[in-house]
Amino acid sequence: MRITDVESIILQHDMDEPLGYSQGYYHQRTAHLVRVHTDEGLFGVGEIFGAGNVAFANQAIVHHVLTPLLIGRNPLDTNAIWHDLYNHLRDHGQKGMPIASISGIDIALWDILGKATGLPLYQLLGGKCREDYPAYGYGMMFQQRDDLEVAYSAEAQRIVELGFTALKMKIGMGIARDTSLATAVKQGAGEGIKLMADANHAYAPGEAICIGKALRDLGFYWFEEPIMPEDYQGYAMVRQALAGLQIAGGEAEWTRFGHRELLTRQCVDILQPEVSATGGISEFMKILAMAHAFGTPVLPHVWGSDVLIALDMHLLAVIPDLPGGLHQFEPMLEYDTTPNLFHSQLLREPLDILEQVKTQQGRVRPPAGPGIGIDLDPDFIDRYRVA
Ligand SMILES: [Mg+2]
Structure with a gap:
């Protein structure tokens, strides 16, 4: 099995009322999802931490830095791929957005492993x-x-x-x-x-x-x-x-x-x-x-x-x-x-x-389906996707 494509999907919706914490207020909800596709039709879903404009910066890391390193790799090589990505980025950020971006990819690879074997993540x-x-x-x-x-x-x-x-x-x-x-x-x-x-x-x-x-x-x-x-x-x-x-x-x-x-x-x-x-x-x-x-x-x-x-x-x-x-x-x-x-x-x-x-x-209790065990609603994604 080989990786053929990596999709970064940023979803946003306005909040009825801003909600805050000690560092600021949120006016919008953001979710940054990734889908890693393979030549066998299987794909895995992951998510990258980072609200608001941080998600757009992470999207650039996924597109320009990580995707070229992933195309053609065997997605089941989770540990090997993690270390290759980390070693590639080490000199440019051992914390923060580069690591968050690797996180979402790694999650999607584990989801593929679950779907390929028919086993839930647990x-x-x-x-x-x-x-x-x-x-x-x-x-x-x-x-x-x-x-x-x-x-x-x-x-x-x-x-x-x-x-x-x-x-x-x-x-x-x-x-x-x-x-x-x-x-x-x-x-x-x-x-x-x-x-x-x-x-x-x-x-x-x-x-x-x-x-x-x-x-x-x-x-x-x-x-x-x-x-x-x-x-x-x-x-x-x-x-x-x-x-x-x-x-x-x-x-x-x-x-x-x-x-x-x-x-x-x-x-x-x-x-x-x-x-x-x-x-x-x-x-x-x-x-x-x-x-x-x-x-x-x-x-x-x-x-x-x-x-x-x-x-x-x-x-x-x-x-x-x-x-x-x-x-x-x-x-x-x-x-x-x-x-x-x-x-x-x-x-x-x-x-x-x-x-x-x-x-x-x-x-x-956890979901029981293969991998993470979830199925994204395509209509919802079409409606709230901003990038
Ligand atoms: Mg906390």
Whole structure:
């Protein structure tokens, strides 16, 4: 089998209301998909991390740099191709957009492998370590209104009513306001719900420690990206100061080489690689093995279309227990509950996450079809494709 073509597909739609996080507001949703075609008619689907104009820059990397290296190759050579692409780009970017672009290609190659063998991705990766696992409801993003506490509290209540047993909110508005927002979410969620807060690296270590203490007092489970990802020493300092609160991070880290720094410097309690940015499935599995060698649980970051949701559903199934036992740390699926057409309309057969959450006590299970196990809706792609 040989690769004959690589398609990069950028989809966008306007949002009814802008939603924000500590670094800015989104006015549009973007999804950047890739399709790798072969001479046997099989094709694989992948997704590349990067919203807005970043997607167009990644498209140029796919077209001009990666595609010429892929045409004529055997798509089943996943590991060999990964290293060839990485070695080719090493001198031009060991982090960021080049690696995200490789990630989407790698994902598509694994999808081809699954379709060629008739096996679901979880089988190719060594089989399910769990049949199902919880999903957590992502929401409580910034909105342009003064009474954000009221909105956050109502949204937390709504997500719990959907059946989720864990929630994540955005913070990053300063110590006093973050504390007030976290208090509102706790009130809205009620008792027995696992709570997480994500600052998207809004703080320096000193302030992050103050906010972390407030979150800890409120009973929050994890504090995500408290400080900038380049500051490994600061991460270790924040983590040491906040014993009892799990420090999570890693979505802005790249390849095994970047994650090695987070692990050796003892930066995080929970590692969150993003498969569509950090190097794809091939690299995710290496990072997972390395993290477990350090005794650090992996709980993937998920921010993308239903292509990525489906892919992460496989990854969550194959993460081994760490360290093993009857009552284990369970990885959870991150699921964005804010309005998103790439979650509700992109696939011919929807993943039905919300239905699963509602009927299975907040738990979900991976798709069973070959590869990632998804089928894109061509009419939807025609309608929302911008490049
Ligand atoms: Mg995050």
